[in-house]
Amino acid sequence: DGGITQSPKYLFRKEGQNVTLSCEQNLNHDAMYWYRQDPGQGLRLIYYSQIVNDFQKGDIAEGYSVSREKKESFPLTVTSAQKNPTAFYLCASSSHDSPGETQYFGPGTRLLVL
């Protein structure tokens, strides 16, 4: 069963703590993305990666970091520098071969700050 998995579904963070959100895909897609969605809001791009070992900042990269050591995996770390991390985090992937770079989304991780 191909797709994108994100874990955990819910994550709680204490003040000053770094947390890492997992994103794995078995679609053999080259590109992967991280978005942040606040309640009732649209999708804001945090980071994206077009190829292994390379990634670019999106519109709201401050306070976040990523790595892309494997094609299948694109973990996102929410650092203590991110002052308002409570949000719904969505990971997506796309294939350069698909017209228009159609994106496939994972189920998301809800991050709450305690």
Next chain:
Amino acid sequence: GQQVMQIPQYQHVQEGEDFTTYCNSSTTLSNIQWYKQRPGGHPVFLIQLVKSGEVKKQKRLTFQFGEAKKNSSLHITATQTTDVGTYFCAGLGGTASKLTFGTGTRLQVTL
């Protein structure tokens, strides 16, 4: 940078009424895509439009791409409660190598 706006932000209709959301880009797009996000869920790809003036239908949903390839619309005929969710457009334009998502339109349908 490229901006994609959608109107309205929110619409509440009674079941059976029609619904339309509009998408406007600040730059010319090579293609436009539409996604639906159910409450508590994740965005799911609906359709892609590529040609100027293109119209595509999926059952009660009609998608249009403007002649200038800077705007698009999604029209739902005779809404049902299963249509509830947020509809996003997303465009690929100019030298951009990634999609830019619109601000989304949240649709609420009541009996």
